[in-house]
Amino acid sequence: MRADALRRREALIAAAREQFLLHGDAVALDAVAARAGVGIATLYRNFPTRRDLADATACAVLEDMQLAASEASATFAERPEATWHAFAERLVKLQLGSVIRALSHDPEASMSPQVAATQQRTEQAVEAVLAQARDAGLLREDLGATEFVLAVAKVSQPATVHAPDAFPGFGARLMAMLVAGMRPDGRPLPTPGDQG
Known part of the structure; x- marks a missing residue:
């Protein structure tokens, strides 16, 4: 793929990440194209269907997450707490x-x-990374990768109120609170449906 074509494809995926986050599947594909600075025909040349665009977007985010995890694993032993917090914030x-x-x-x-x-x-x-965090006493034993990733994904959803405008760095602060709450304390996590 030529360099300019690759740049357009990457711009479309970056725009799709933003637009899917804001609007879910209701996003108009022409809005994605406009955000990427290309025409709708360019979008369809790269991604013939909405599913193709969604899959490419998902893979791009997952690959970025994989890279973040690999880099965190490489430095975890040297600086466990700092690496753990930096990893969560990066996600x-x-x-x-x-x-x-x-x-x-x-x-x-x-x-x-x-x-x-x-x-x-x-x-x-x-x-x-989670295994290293558990070994370092930074993460409870009963919290797995799926729950952790879903929690981070929830934190990264756009706020329904304008808290980020009022509090710069709000997402990172919220994640820091969540990470603090994930530390072992001897109490099991409630199962779905528990009232107390």
């Missing part, structure tokens, strides 16, 4: 919520093989 900045919103287009449809394979590799990389 918030990746806006993981866009993966969920991008793939919500058809809950009945099975995940594409490409997305499924990327997700599996990413979960393994994240679980390696």
